[in-house]
Amino acid sequence: MTDVLIVGAGPTGLTLACDLARRGVAVRIVDRSPEFPRSSRSKGPNARSLEVLEDLGVVDAVLAAGSAPLPMRKYRDGLPIADADPYADSSPTPDAPYDRGRLIAQWRLEEVLRDRLAGYGGRVELGAEVVGLTEDGAGVTVDLADGSRAAARYVVGCDGAHSSVRKLLGIPFDGETDEEQVMVCGDVEITGGPDRGFWHQWFDEDGAVMLCPIPGTRSGWWFQSGPERDAEGRPAAPSLEGFRRLFARHTRLPAGDLTRATLLSTYRVNVRMVDRYRVGRVFLAGDAAHVHAIAGGLGMNTGIQDAYNLGWKLAQVVAGRAEPGLLDTYEEERLPVAAWTLELTSDRLRATLAAIREPGGGLDTAITTETAGLDRGYRWSSLAAPGPGDGLRSGDRAPDAPCREAVTGAPTRLFHVLAGPHITVLGFGAGTERTLREAAASHRDTVRTCRVYGPGAPEGETAAPYALHDHEGHARAAYGVGADTLVVIRPDNHVGLVAGAEDGSAVLRYLDGLDRVGVACMVDGTRKG
Structure with a gap:
């Protein structure tokens, strides 16, 4: 089994x-x-x-x-009328190393x-x-x-x-299924064709074609279009010849330039x-x-x-x-x-359908900060332990931060400490060291403890292997740390608990809930050592 x-x-x-x-x-x-x-x-x-x-x-x-995601070029009646780059004003930040997805x-x-x-x-x-x-x-x-x-x-x-x-x-x-919102899709090969540095979008009164170059190919494109329809208005099944007709109608390029179409499908919302x-x-x-x-x-x-x-x-x-x-x-x-x-x-989808009715509208309307997924957390979860109400809270995504290894001074990131199949406990301030030692001793390799030294704190021989030097204060800023603070981060890099150094027992109890191997280190409700 x-x-x-x-x-x-x-x-x-x-x-x-x-x-x-x-x-x-x-x-x-x-x-x-x-x-x-x-x-x-x-x-x-x-x-x-x-x-x-x-x-x-x-x-x-x-x-x-x-x-990287490509800028979008929008057309009307075969002519380019607007370019848009949804990520033009975004860039990585200390707490989020990826500001956009990947094609x-x-x-x-x-x-x-x-x-x-x-x-x-x-x-x-x-x-x-x-x-x-x-x-x-x-x-x-x-x-x-x-x-x-x-x-x-x-x-x-x-x-x-x-x-x-x-x-x-x-x-x-x-x-529900919206039978009126229909699109035909496939992977196509185009000889010559439009500039592969753009995601091209032709939105006309009588239909649309969208072409996005497939990375790693010389002539492959993602093809999406409104379908051809029969005399009774029913969507026609996708086909190579149908794709060629749609391609020529909206792009004004020769139908024969679209040489191959595979993985054809009809998409309904x-x-x-x-x-x-x-x-x-x-x-x-x-x-x-x-x-x-x-x-x-x-x-x-x-x-x-x-x-x-x-x-x-x-x-x-x-x-x-x-x-x-x-x-x-x-x-x-x-x-x-x-x-x-x-x-x-x-x-x-509603916003995009409204946008493309006007010249210059396109798929960039669908992209918002929410679609990046960085703000999704679980504050309502039973695993989100009560804690401070301001700033970063239990259930939130754990932020990244550029740091240095406290022992060697080498550049690193907080995500490098979080990476792997373990629970992490961060300790900001000297008052957290006892709890970090107890957590490491009782949970062995299941829990990784990390003392995060402040910008002016000493480095070197006094630091434990995973200790970090928050030399520019980015970690403290991302985690909203003022006084000595303990943060438990789940293996899926969401915050489980935020507690003051004086609440070390709450941290140890929380760890025992996620990893009960630590319970073996307790006698009559009192933690040994």
Whole structure:
């Protein structure tokens, strides 16, 4: 019996598999497809997902394989009338190293994640379609279409909008489909063609074509368009000839320049979500749990962040370091985020549809600071311990900060200390040192403690291995630190607890809730040592 069986090997399933594998969890990942898809589909990770991918150790490969988001060139009646760069006024900040997402074909991102999984000894099993689920007290038995069976302690359905796992669980997928909002999509090859330094958008009275160059290709483009319609007004199925006609009509370029069209599909706006993320030992993540308008590009990103939230919790429970109740917080935290995402993307779609009615309007309307994902937190969660009401609070995303290693003086970042499958305790000020020592002694490698020295504090031999010198004060500013302060950061880089140095016992109790190995260091309610 494996610890966790993941159904679906898209970005959501692969993120979860990598996260579990690096934590030593026995994981198996299967997919119904007979071969790995070459679909470009999603245009890439947003800023928050890049932080997740950095923690997983793959962000450099993603950055190398992709490109920065492109400025958008808008046309009317074949003529360019406006350029827009949604990120023209943004730049990385000390607390957020990524101010924008990355364009990368989905198949290429999946390759990067599969390579990472292979480094842990894992691989995707293709042609494995799940047709049955049976749970007992110890685990779940999964029936596969080839007649074989697989047993696992937990199962996670990451198998997309048509999820077999969700259907087998009998979970409704409530919402609506807008039959009038239809788009045809595909990957196309164009010889010559428009400048590959722009995302081109032709919005005319009688339809639209959008072309975005696919990074890593010389002539590949993402193609999106309003569909051709038959005499009765029904959308025509996408085809190479249809794409050529649409291309020529709106771009005024020769139809023959579009030489190839693959992975053709018809997209309708679906806004649906489940009412629960879990039935017993079976969970849902990504499009299996929620689908929404593509405006803002949050589909794949919400799935990646579902997986990032669930992975450490499954690992703690599988290892016996946390009570099974920890798994209830996955739904508690992610279900409201899904509801918010559906609302935001529907709002951005309405705004974009209104914008493109006027010359110069385009897809830049869909991009806001909210679509970066950096402001999503879990302040309502039962894992968000009470604390100070101002500034950074429990449940918030943990900020980054440029620092120096206190021992060597070498430049580093706070994210480098947070990276990895551990809980982190930051101690700002000398008054936090006793709690840091106790946390390190009782939780061993599950908890990493880090004393953060102030700008004028001494460095060198007195510092512990992970100690940081906040030489410019960016860490203190990001965490709102004045007096001596302790901050517990969860493995998914969200703040769990903010406490004064005098509340060290609250920090230790909180750690024992997330990692009960520390309870062994207590006798009659009193911590030893």
